[in-house]
Amino acid sequence: MEELLRRKIDAYLMAWKSNSDRKPLIVKGARQIGKTRSIELFARQNYKNVIQINFVEQKMYKAIFDDGFEVDAILKNISLLNPEFKFVPGETIFFFDELQACPNCATSLKFFKIDGRFDVICSGSLMGINYKEIESNSVGYKEDYEMHSMDFEEFLWAKGYSDDFIDELYRYMLEVKPLGTLQMDILFGLFRDYVTIGGMPEVVNTYIKNKNFSGTFAIQKQLLKDYEEDITKYVEGLDKAKVKAVYNHISTFLAKESKRFQITKIGKNARNRDYIGCVEWLADAGVINICYCMNRPELPLKGNYDSKLYKIYYKDTGLLIASLDEEAQEDLRANRNLGTYKGAVYENIVGDMLVKQGYGLYYYRSDRPAIEMDFFVRDANSLIPVEVKANDGATASLNNLLKDDRFPDIKYGIKFGYKNIGFNGKFYTFPYFLAFLLRRFLSDRQGV
Numbered sequence: 001m002e003e004l005l006r007r008k009i010d011a012y013l014m015a016w017k018s019n020s021d022r023k024p025l026i027v028k029g030a031r032q033i034g035k036t037r038s039i040e041l042f043a044r045q046n047y048k049n050v051i052q053i054n055f056v057e058q059k060m061y062k063a064i065f066d067d068g069f070e071v072d073a074i075l076k077n078i079s080l081l082n083p084e085f086k087f088v089p090g091e092t093i094f095f096f097d098e099l100q101a102c103p104n105c106a107t108s109l110k111f112f113k114i115d116g117r118f119d120v121i122c123s124g125s126l127m128g129i130n131y132k133e134i135e136s137n138s139v140g141y142k143e144d145y146e147m148h149s150m151d152f153e154e155f156l157w158a159k160g161y162s163d164d165f166i167d168e169l170y171r172y173m174l175e176v177k178p179l180g181t182l183q184m185d186i187l188f189g190l191f192r193d194y195v196t197i198g199g200m201p202e203v204v205n206t207y208i209k210n211k212n213f214s215g216t217f218a219i220q221k222q223l224l225k226d227y228e229e230d231i232t233k234y235v236e237g238l239d240k241a242k243v244k245a246v247y248n249h250i251s252t253f254l255a256k257e258s259k260r261f262q263i264t265k266i267g268k269n270a271r272n273r274d275y276i277g278c279v280e281w282l283a284d285a286g287v288i289n290i291c292y293c294m295n296r297p298e299l300p301l302k303g304n305y306d307s308k309l310y311k312i313y314y315k316d317t318g319l320l321i322a323s324l325d326e327e328a329q330e331d332l333r334a335n336r337n338l339g340t341y342k343g344a345v346y347e348n349i350v351g352d353m354l355v356k357q358g359y360g361l362y363y364y365r366s367d368r369p370a371i372e373m374d375f376f377v378r379d380a381n382s383l384i385p386v387e388v389k390a391n392d393g394a395t396a397s398l399n400n401l402l403k404d405d406r407f408p409d410i411k412y413g414i415k416f417g418y419k420n421i422g423f424n425g426k427f428y429t430f431p432y433f434l435a436f437l438l439r440r441f442l443s444d445r446q447g448v
Contacts, residue, residue, distance in 0.1 A: 006157045013042040024109040024120035029147035030286030031125040034201040039121055049092040051085050055101035065104040071115040089117035099124030110141040126286035149316045150199030151356045152436045170437050178420040191433035195349050198318015220322035243278045250312050251323045254344035259311050289313045291361035299383050299409045317349040343390040350388045353435040371397045379442045383409040389417035402426050
């Protein structure tokens with residue numbers, strides 16, 4: 001029996017239902033992150049009638065929009081295909097799954113909203129879905145929610161930890177109070193497990209059920225293959241081989257000291273102009289996170305970066321580990337050295353934790369003075385450099401940024417590493433595993 005994992009979308013869906021003026025909802029995200037399971041559970045628990053249609057598995061239902069988008073015409077066509085469906089106003093939800101296979105469905109959302117008798121949720125994989133086409137349909141009559149693989153808080157829930165435990169953990173962070181030795185040991189152990197397996201629900205479920213890593217690596221390897229097959233299946237207007245080449249070289253880029261994307265690492269005669277759109281396609285498909293190089297470390301973040309200089313990270317760090325070799329999981333679990341990949345692993349996981357909190361990713365590099373900063377976020381008044389250290393080395397770049405008068409937007413910094421909670425008057429230190437609470441911390445810090 002597969003565990004029913006608690007997800008953050010659960011609370012979002014309940015809040016959506018409680019809104020009397022709710023619009024049809026589109027839940028989008030990478031494949032196999034748990035969209036369908038979460039929506040199915042919510043629908044079954046909150047509605048007497050669930051009309052679930054999967055446009056990939058049930059291709060005949062694409063024709064339900066052939067007679068137009070009026071709701072009664074759609075209901076009539078659904079009834080022709082399945083006369084057992086019941087359409088009771090106020091007690092019925094339509095769950096249209098695999099939206100990417102039927103863009104006409106998105107057009108119908110405006111008519112469902114105006115009609116008002118039924119709730120509608122659509123789900124679609126970002127892989128293969130033309131959201132530019134779908135976004136133009138039903139503008140103002142729908143709501144969008146982007147779902148991710150499980151974050152560390154959801155992983156802690158899966159392990160049985162409560163909201164009270166996480167709130168207590170957060171109080172230590174907000175009060176800048178060091179954690180005890182036992183707390184640090186247990187949480188670092190859990191975090192290493194999370195980094196190793198990632199947040200894909202099937203992998204987490206297998207880990208929880210077996211109480212060890214047995215079977216997880218095989219699932220991760222299959223997920224990597226599934227993603228590669230989807231690239232072949234869905235890429236349009238671009239060279240599929242080139243998109244796959246970028247995808248298959250992500251760990252190669254991360255192994256380099258700069259970790260920057262360089263076309264020459266893909267092929268001897270590879271040229272940037274031949275790969276235009278490939279990286280963006282992978283980002284739009286929910287496979288990678290892109291981290292852009294800032295022109296200058298100052299506000300605003302948006303627009304203040306070089307679109308040609310960037311790093312690429314996996315959306316899910318478990319897939320990064322799986323992309324290396326079969327010994328890598330065990331190396332990380334035992335906290336042994338991952339060599340050139342060690343820094344990349346921790347950058348990848350912190351970057352992913354930032355994205356799951358709604359942050360964009362930006363870095364900065366300069367020679368004079370020598371500065372290389374992994375990420376930047378912001379609060380209401382300042383730009384905040386975020387350093388990720390794989391070892392307990394010096395923080396020269398962070399100190400240079402904080403003392404340089406040319407960067408007045410930077411007032412303090414954040415450092416994540418194998419460190420306890422602390423503040424030295426210039427920057428906060430936090431253990432990696434608290435990165436999922438950063439946005440909450442920065443928001444509450446404003447009022448302190």
